[in-house]
Amino acid sequence: MSVPPSEHEQQQHQRWELLRRLDRLTNLPMTLLAFVWLALLIVDLTAGLSSFWQTVSNLIWVLSILDFLLALLVAPDRTRYLRANLLTAFSLLLPALRILKIFRAFRALRLLRATRSINLLRLLTSLNRGLKAVGGAVRQRxxxxxxxxxxxxxxxxxxxxxxxxxxxxxxxxGLNTYPEALWWTAMLMTSLGSDYWPVSLEGRLLTFLLALYALAVFGYITAAIASLFIDQDRKQAPLGGSNPSSLETELRAIRQELNALRAERTGQQDP
Incomplete structure (x- = not known):
């Protein structure tokens, strides 16, 4: 005899169901905003943002915080949810440094290494949110x-x-313009490399992380492309270089012979 669920278990189930509905409702708009935020970060790191686009970035940041806090409020186990989304929470805390103008204080004190380190954390956490957004938007891996x-x-x-x-x-x-940096990064991602080697600690750390990804993924991409070409060749080239009509004729003849042998064998076994 099954035991009916308690009131607490029913509430937990209802809250999980509400969290799933909330995620389905906000998934598409928050995915689009994550891509926009990542694009604005790229522009900010390369050329700087105007006051208008900085306001847009701050607005996206506020909406992301509200979405995260709402999901955290609805989640039955807040500690578990926070642990599962720790990088997301961290990425939402970093832009507060710009709002509080701590970056200007760093520049005034000439603490450039601290500024670059925070920019590295902003980049890594924003890339993580972008990759999660891709994972939510693309179902087939x-x-x-x-x-x-x-x-x-x-x-x-x-x-x-x-x-x-x-x-x-x-x-x-070295890397003085974004096209140069893009070319250098593309060469790194294809495992070809370049004559230039990063000087800053943050640049070396980022290079190491990108190289690890390239090492893990480039072989897969190469194998997938090769498999695609092989499949196309198999579809275009008939089996054994023969005409498809002749193959059908041969298969039909073999089928007739098998039917004749089966009929002959059946006749011999009959009393």
Whole structure:
């Protein structure tokens, strides 16, 4: 005899169901806002944001905080939910440093390393939110999904490399423009490499993380593309180089012979 669920268990189930409905309701708009926020971060790291776009970025940040707090309020186990979304919570705390103008204080005190370290954390956490947004938008984890992830990491990684390395080599060899940083990052992601090696600690750390991703994914992309070409060749080339009509004739003849042998064998076994 089954025991009916208690009132507490029923409330827990209802709250989980409400959390799933809330996630379905806000998934699409928050996914789009995550991509916009990541794009604004790339622009901020490479060229800086105007007052209008900074306001847009702050508005997206506020909406993201409200969405996170609402989900945290509805979640039956808040500690469990917070642990599962710790990077998201951390990414929502970092923009407060810009709102509080701590970046200006860092510049005034010439603590450039602290500024770059915070920018690295902003970039990594924003990329994490962008990758989660891709995971929520793309259901099939195929070649297209991996290519989209790689593109986002390449664009974001190039912005970070420019922000970390531009001040290291002003006017000299290195990464002084976003196209140069994008080319360098693309070469890193394809495992080809470049003559330039990062100077800043943050640039080296970001390079290491991008290289780990490239090492894990580039082989998969190469194998998937090769498999795609092989499948196309198999579809275009008939089996054994023969005409499809002749193959059908041969198969029909073999089928007739098998039917004749089966009929002969059946006749021999009859009394």
């Amino acid at each position: 195929g070649l297209g999904y991996v290519v989209l992830l790689t593109t986002i990491l390449t664009l974001g990684g190039a912005a970070g490399m420019l922000a970390f390395e531009r001040s290291q080599t002003p006017g000299g060899p």
